Amino acid sequence: MILRLLGTVPGRSVLHCWAFAAAASLLLASAGKAQDEAEEAADAAEEAAAEAAFDVNMIQISEQQLAGWVFGNRMELRGGAAQTRRGMVAEALAAEIDLVQAAVPLSDPQRRKLELAGRGDVERFMDRYEAFAARCPNRPIPQDKYLELHQEAQPLAARYRAGLHGDGSLFRKVLRSTLDAEQLARFDALQAERNRKRYEAVVRATVVMIDQKVPLTADQRDRLTEVTLRETAPPDVAVEGSYKYHVALLQMSKIPQERLKPIFSEEEWVAMRALLAQGRVAEGMLRRAAQADLEE
Amino acid sequence: MNQSNRRHRRRVLPAILSAAILVVAGTARGDDFLGNLLEAFGIDRPEPEPAAAIVVGAMPGFAGAEDAFVPQLKTLLRAELHFVRKVCSPDEAQMTEITRGGMAAVRDVAKRFADQQARNTYQWPDARGLLTKAVQKKVAEVMPAEAAARYADEVAAREQARKTAAAMMMTTLVDRRLCLTPKQFDEVTTATEARWRDEWSQDFQMFLYEEYAPVPEVAVISPVLTESQRKVWGARSDHGRILFDWEHGLGLQWAGQVEVGKDFDLDAADVSPPTDSAPPAEEPTDDGINRTHFDPKRRPAPDAAEEAS
Numbered sequence: 001m002i003l004r005l006l007g008t009v010p011g012r013s014v015l016h017c018w019a020f021a022a023a024a025s026l027l028l029a030s031a032g033k034a035q036d037e038a039e040e041a042a043d044a045a046e047e048a049a050a051e052a053a054f055d056v057n058m059i060q061i062s063e064q065q066l067a068g069w070v071f072g073n074r075m076e077l078r079g080g081a082a083q084t085r086r087g088m089v090a091e092a093l094a095a096e097i098d099l100v101q102a103a104v105p106l107s108d109p110q111r112r113k114l115e116l117a118g119r120g121d122v123e124r125f126m127d128r129y130e131a132f133a134a135r136c137p138n139r140p141i142p143q144d145k146y147l148e149l150h151q152e153a154q155p156l157a158a159r160y161r162a163g164l165h166g167d168g169s170l171f172r173k174v175l176r177s178t179l180d181a182e183q184l185a186r187f188d189a190l191q192a193e194r195n196r197k198r199y200e201a202v203v204r205a206t207v208v209m210i211d212q213k214v215p216l217t218a219d220q221r222d223r224l225t226e227v228t229l230r231e232t233a234p235p236d237v238a239v240e241g242s243y244k245y246h247v248a249l250l251q252m253s254k255i256p257q258e259r260l261k262p263i264f265s266e267e268e269w270v271a272m273r274a275l276l277a278q279g280r281v282a283e284g285m286l287r288r289a290a291q292a293d294l295e296e
Numbered sequence: 297m298n299q300s301n302r303r304h305r306r307r308v309l310p311a312i313l314s315a316a317i318l319v320v321a322g323t324a325r326g327d328d329f330l331g332n333l334l335e336a337f338g339i340d341r342p343e344p345e346p347a348a349a350i351v352v353g354a355m356p357g358f359a360g361a362e363d364a365f366v367p368q369l370k371t372l373l374r375a376e377l378h379f380v381r382k383v384c385s386p387d388e389a390q391m392t393e394i395t396r397g398g399m400a401a402v403r404d405v406a407k408r409f410a411d412q413q414a415r416n417t418y419q420w421p422d423a424r425g426l427l428t429k430a431v432q433k434k435v436a437e438v439m440p441a442e443a444a445a446r447y448a449d450e451v452a453a454r455e456q457a458r459k460t461a462a463a464m465m466m467t468t469l470v471d472r473r474l475c476l477t478p479k480q481f482d483e484v485t486t487a488t489e490a491r492w493r494d495e496w497s498q499d500f501q502m503f504l505y506e507e508y509a510p511v512p513e514v515a516v517i518s519p520v521l522t523e524s525q526r527k528v529w530g531a532r533s534d535h536g537r538i539l540f541d542w543e544h545g546l547g548l549q550w551a552g553q554v555e556v557g558k559d560f561d562l563d564a565a566d567v568s569p570p571t572d573s574a575p576p577a578e579e580p581t582d583d584g585i586n587r588t589h590f591d592p593k594r595r596p597a598p599d600a601a602e603e604a605s
Binding site: 035072073074088092094095096098099102103163190193194199200201202204205207208209210212213214215216217218221240242244245246249265267270271277278279286 | 344375376380382383386413416423424449450453457458460461462465467471472473475476477478482488500501503504506507522525527528531541546547548552553555556569591
């Protein structure tokens, strides 16, 4: 239409365009005025509500958020309904019993006892979680109450991360009383081997991190890995999160200097000593993790 | 605030619309509509100036952006030069040549970082891998074949060590959920290594954030799992990847400021001027990062940009 308005004579086409533009402007401007007035009234109401909310600084916690505090980012658990969540947590028990079975053939009664104990751990944990969730009000709460609830969720989260059937669980207690001495020895050996493999992974990854700062030859890398795995043991408590590699540095720092120093040149040893010193920050983490274990 | 903006827009819109109609009409006619208009009012139209040349990589506001990345990359290069000296024992002239090659690579990698930063994708190039590749190329040029082969073997061994360590870390994450037996632990590691992706060993600090760290797909490890383990692993959610700032992947911030190779004088070897004379844009390489310098019309693929954190 615009194009059709344009004639072949330049002066005429200019006039058509100006007229069209002016008409469009007038139409839009008048339609906007009425809308302005309605929106100004709505603005005032909205601002008043926002100010009231700001004064009391309230926070609303969703059930999904509570689940996030305890189960981390596992979406299948955060989003699941209570029964689904309970079922999913229980499924890990089958993998735990499979592990025992891999070390020692279990009789049917032994397996049943373990299943019962494992389900007890799941029930006990989920009951604790649901009782905690029930205490959380389903309405906006003040910020200090929010922080208090978040703190309250931490032991539950730590328990979940550590595994529901690990040390201190009903499952472990029943396992110890159900297996005979020989079976128990075999299971303990299997667990020790698993710990060693996990520790080896962390040591190798830590050597990679060292290698990024102090590039090592294949021979240096092998010697450092070998001496660390031979001379140190995994710590009694697991440290997760950002200090995992610091734990390996800490363990390396306990190796007598005369076994480590020959692996490096003078310049490298200066850098290596600085890295080993950094490992000491993990000491506090280990102490806190051990304390949390005791409290559980 | 939003409504007030909308109101403001409604007032300005008619004026913009009028102008737009005029411009569209003029453009659509295909002749010099604005020229005719100015002529009708007796105004001389100035001669159009020639368009400024677009220098790709030197966009206004981005010129020199790569300089911010250079100091950290120099630290990486010093460590790698220390490694070359240890493995190849070059003489002074050879070392100077290799250092020059390394510094040219630092400039190149810094540009790639600046490009990625301009795209705001948090998909950082593998700086360490690129620098090593450039240094290795220079070592092959200036060192005797035997020394160059020794260096190449060491680089390959280092890559293998990274791969094995990363695969084992991935297995520890599987183990936490599935209670693997020691035999399964080895089998999962082997299966993971067999379907390797280089990005998995680019940043080892990724494994400190377990829920976002890479883990093998169920199809990869399924043959070595029991039925109950398969069920648990299959129900696992994918949380996407956590995206870090550019320095994170370099690993230099971990465990404090510790460096080797401080004696290398990199400034003397820096033959490239710092910013304005950027080298010509290059073709995509096998690292998956397109090296063409910043071009606002080229946007990252939506899936890459939308990786959730």
